[in-house]
Amino acid sequence: MRKKIRIFAGFANGGSVKTKAIISVFLFLALGFLPARAASPAPPRNVRISPRNAEKLVSKQSLREDVSFLADTLCGGRRIGSGGSGMASFWIAEQFGSLGLKPFGGSWFQCFPTPTGETGHNVVGMLPGNSPDARYVIIGAHFDHLGTLKGVLYPGADSNASGVAAMVHLARMLQYMARIDRPFRKNVIFIAFDGKENNMAGSHELMRRLSEGRLADPVTGVPIRKGQVDLMVNLDQVGSTLAPITPGRKDYLIMLAGEKSTCKAALAAANNRERLNLDLGFSYYGSRDFTKIFFRRICDQRPFLEAGIESVLVTSGITLNNNKPYDNAASLDYDVFRKRVILLYYWLIRSL
Numbered sequence: 001m002r003k004k005i006r007i008f009a010g011f012a013n014g015g016s017v018k019t020k021a022i023i024s025v026f027l028f029l030a031l032g033f034l035p036a037r038a039a040s041p042a043p044p045r046n047v048r049i050s051p052r053n054a055e056k057l058v059s060k061q062s063l064r065e066d067v068s069f070l071a072d073t074l075c076g077g078r079r080i081g082s083g084g085s086g087m088a089s090f091w092i093a094e095q096f097g098s099l100g101l102k103p104f105g106g107s108w109f110q111c112f113p114t115p116t117g118e119t120g121h122n123v124v125g126m127l128p129g130n131s132p133d134a135r136y137v138i139i140g141a142h143f144d145h146l147g148t149l150k151g152v153l154y155p156g157a158d159s160n161a162s163g164v165a166a167m168v169h170l171a172r173m174l175q176y177m178a179r180i181d182r183p184f185r186k187n188v189i190f191i192a193f194d195g196k197e198n199n200m201a202g203s204h205e206l207m208r209r210l211s212e213g214r215l216a217d218p219v220t221g222v223p224i225r226k227g228q229v230d231l232m233v234n235l236d237q238v239g240s241t242l243a244p245i246t247p248g249r250k251d252y253l254i255m256l257a258g259e260k261s262t263c264k265a266a267l268a269a270a271n272n273r274e275r276l277n278l279d280l281g282f283s284y285y286g287s288r289d290f291t292k293i294f295f296r297r298i299c300d301q302r303p304f305l306e307a308g309i310e311s312v313l314v315t316s317g318i319t320l321n322n323n324k325p326y327d328n329a330a331s332l333d334y335d336v337f338r339k340r341v342i343l344l345y346y347w348l349i350r351s352l
Contacts (some may be wrong), residue, residue, distance in 0.1 A: 002287070004074070008249075011238040013024060015284060022160065024301060025170050026121055033188060039110070046340060047115070047220050048201065049180055049181050051177060051179070051217060051345075051349055053180065053346065053347075054172075054173040054174075054176045054177050057169065057173050057176060057343060058169045058172075058173065058338055058341050058345075059335075059338065060334035060335060060337075060338055061163050063165050063166075063169065063239075063334050063337050063338060064329060064332075064334050065136065065304050065334060065342070066161070066164070066165035066166050066168060066169075067157050067161045067162055067239065067329045068329040069091060070088055070091070070156075070161035070164060070165070071155035071156060071157040071161045071327075071329045072155075072156075073153060074087055075087050075088045075229050077145050077146055077147035077148050077149075077153050077154045077155060077156060078143055078144050078145045078147065078156060079144065079145065079146060079147025079148070079197075080114065080118045080120050080195050080197065080198055080201075081114075081118030081119055081120070082147055083149075084147070084251065085121070085143075085147075086121070087195065088143050088164075089109065089121045089123050089143065089192070089194070090244065091108065092123040092128075092143060092162070092164065092168070092192045093108035093123050093125075095149070095168045095171070095211075095296055096108055096123065096125035096171070096190065097125075099125075099127075099172055099175045099298060100175065100193070101125030101126055101127055101173055101175070101190065102125060102126045102127075102128060102173065102218035102219060103124070103125055103218060104124050104125075104126070104215065104216065104218050104220070105216065107126065107341055108123050108125060108249065109121045109122070109123060109124075109242050109286045110122040110123075110124055110205065110206070112201065112202070113324065114198045114201045115198075115201075116198060118194070118195075118198070119197040119326045120144075120194035120196050120198070120201050120202055120205070122191055122192065122193055122194055122202045122205060123143070123191065123192040123194075123205060124189065124191045124192075124206070125139045125189075125190050125191075126187055126188065126189050126190070126217070126218055126219075127170075127171065127174060127184075127187065127188040127190070128183060128187055128218075128219050129173055129184045129185050129186045129187045129188070129313060129352070130182065130183035130184070131181050131185040132184065132330065134187065134217065134220070134224075134228060135185070135186045135228055135229075135230050136186060136187045136188075136189055136224060136228050136229045136230065137186050137187070137188050137229070137230055137232075137233070137348075137351065138188075138189045138206075138229060138231070138232040138233065138304070139167055139168045139170060139171075139188060139189070139190050139193075139233045139235070139348075140190070140192070140193055140203065140232065140233070140234055140300060141160055141163030141164045141167040141205075141233070141234070141235040141300075142160050142163065142164075142190040142191065142193040142194070142195075142196035142197075142202065142236065142298070142300055143160065143161070143164045143168065143192045143234065144193075144194050144196055144197055144198075144202075144204050145159060145160070145161075145197065146197065146323060148336045152325050153325060154323065154324070154325055154327070155237070155325070155327055155329070155331045155348070156323060156327055157324070157328050157331060157332060158197070158237050158238075158239050158240045158316075158319065158322070158327050158331065158332060159236075159237050159322055160235075160236055160237055161237030161239075161329075162232075162235075162237060162238050162240070162316075162332060162337065163235035163236050163237060163238055164192055164235075164273045166235050166238050166239075166308050166337075166340070166341050166344070167190055167192065167235055169341050170190075170341065170344060170345055170348065171188075171190045171301075173345045174188060174339075174345070174349070174352070177349065184352035185332055185352060186230065186351075187217070187219075188352065191206060193206070196236075196299075196300055198286050200299075200300050200302060201330070202282075202300070202348065203300035203301075203302070203303045203304070204303045207226075207303035207307055210224060210225075210226050210229070210307075211226055211307065212296075213225070226307055226308070226309060226344045227239075229282070229304075229309050230310065230352055231263070231309075231310050231311070231312070231351065232272070232301055232304040232309050232310070232311040232312075233311070233312055233314065233344075233346075233348075233351055234299055234300045234301040234311065234312065234313050234314065235314050235315075236299050236300065236313060236314070237315050237316055237318070237322075238253070238314060238315060238316050238337065238340055238341075239316065239332035239333070239334075239337045240317070240319050240321065240331065240332055241283075241333040241336050242315065242319035242320065242321065242331075242335065243316065243317035243318065244279070245279050245280075245281040245285065246279050247292065249279045250333060251277070251279060251283070251336050251339065252278060252279035252280070252281065252316070252336075253278050253279075253280055253314065253316060253343065254280075254281040254283075254284065254313075254314070254315050254316065254317055255267055255280065255281075255282055255312055255313070255314050256282070256283070256284065256294060256295040256313040256315075257282070257295075257310075257311075257312040257313075258293060258305075258310065258311075261310060261312065263310075263334065263347075263351075265344070266347055266350060267280065268280055268347040270343060270347040270350065271343055273346070274342070274343065274346050276342065276343050278336075278339060278340065278343060283298060283316075285317070294313065294315075295313055297347075299313050310319050314344065316340070318332075
């Protein structure tokens with residue numbers, strides 16, 4: 001089956017628009033036969049409900065499997081508009097569907113044109129809350145990368161299969177806790193952005209839909225206003241340990257946020273409370289200028305910041321593997337990666 005899908009993806013990479021549309025259907029049908037991780041299990045009877053129950057849903061193996069799929073030749077480097085990009089987007093939609101998230105407008109996909117002529121596909125789903133206030137938190141990660149250039153695959157494992165894998169695991173953990181305990185107060189929108197490598201086209205598209213009232217709550221049908229979004233969390237490269245904050249300490253994580261944001265203190269509190277003991281950084285390696293560049297200019301939280309929405313960037317930093325053929329699944333540290341996802345989970349459940 002994987003061989004057949006690889007053939008389909010190859011045709012889609014070079015075919016006409018009509019051919020790509022036909023192949024997309026084949027890809028969608030083919031994905032239905034691929035093994036998918038089971039939905040979050042029900043809690044055992046007579047077991048105390050605790051946020052710790054969700055930790056079993058994230059493992060080194062499950063993270064490696066997700067990154068390996070997205071960084072495989074099957075996805076071809078996930079260049080926007082390619083068959084490999086379509087494969088990755090359908091896989092993300094399959095994960096969202098298996099978790100019972102709600103699609104927007106009856107579809108997981110929000111398509112948009114780019115200035116360079118490709119068609120991008122954001123993948124969006126929502127975990128409904130139970131508050132009449134209808135507040136929202138957005139958790140996003142871009143899934144596109146450079147593709148295959150002159151016959152050389154650029155897998156994009158850390159950039160940004162790692163962010164997508166983290167987002168999918170957080171969706172699984174949050175959905176599990178909402179189901180076994182009670183829904184969170186806030187609605188959580190999960191989005192895999194396309195087109196980050198095309199001047200953040202996907203994140204600009206979502207912000208445009210939000211500003212124009214074209215993003216309707218999939219439960220109520222009421223357009224979401226940008227003033228209802230309390231926080232945007234961008235996960236961009238969270239799997240590597242090759243650029244530590246403190247020399248010799250590979251168990252680290254960086255969060256960039258506004259000066260008045262309470263998110264940094266909340267993340268540090270969760271780190272201490274859960275005794276995860278990650279080395280946390282709240283600037284880009286102590287540089288004021290680079291912190292401003294990464295937080296304000298070149299990542300997918302930028303359109304939300306410009307719209308006045310509180311946003312954070314979570315990252316393990318740029319490494320020498322970035323945009324190289326050897327940014328592959330084997331280069332990531334899954335022990336530390338798992339701890340990072342668990343920390344983000346505990347931070348988020350206090351915010352929801």
